[in-house]
Amino acid sequence: MEKLFTPNKWFVGFCALLIAVVATLKVVGDMHLAEYASTIGEDVFAWEWPELGMSSRVTAMKGHVIRRDANDAVVEVSGHQVVSKLGPDNKIEKETVIEPDVHATLTFYKRNSKWELGKVELK
Numbered sequence: 001m002e003k004l005f006t007p008n009k010w011f012v013g014f015c016a017l018l019i020a021v022v023a024t025l026k027v028v029g030d031m032h033l034a035e036y037a038s039t040i041g042e043d044v045f046a047w048e049w050p051e052l053g054m055s056s057r058v059t060a061m062k063g064h065v066i067r068r069d070a071n072d073a074v075v076e077v078s079g080h081q082v083v084s085k086l087g088p089d090n091k092i093e094k095e096t097v098i099e100p101d102v103h104a105t106l107t108f109y110k111r112n113s114k115w116e117l118g119k120v121e122l123k
Contacts, residue, residue: 033073033115034063037106040117041077045102053086058102066105073108073115 038061048055061079068074081102085094107119 030065030068033068033108034065034075036115037063037065037075037077037108038079040106041079041104044077044104044106044120044122045079045081050086053088054083055086056081056083058082071110072118073110075106075108076103077106078103 041063042058042061045058046056058079058081061077063075063077066074066076078101080100087093103123105121105123106117107121108115109118110116
């Protein structure tokens with residue numbers, strides 16, 4: 001029986017290039033989703049309570065993609081929460097690190113080719 005197909009160096013090179021492009025697209029997509037989740041995570045932990053003269057913000061927020069499918073993704077975000085005591089003119093008088101690390105798990109769903117926040121689980 002005669003061989004009908006034998007791969008040559010061009011075919012192997014093309015397959016290797018295709019695999020490299022697909023892997024790069026996955027890594028870049030995960031990085032984009034982690035950055036988007038970090039931005040949303042900062043908003044989740046930021047609050048202001050004018051009656052008590054307190055406010056909170058998060059520094060060094062990092063995102064890590066745990067799982068990503070075609071239609072949903074789970075991302076864990078963490079950062080340092082800083083609570084500030086505000087003076088009478090709403091300027092920061094004193095800052096205190098309440099929690100060294102705050103964690104949240106964000107679940108995103110894809111709708112019209114955009115990621116939308118579906119669920120937030122605080123830890």
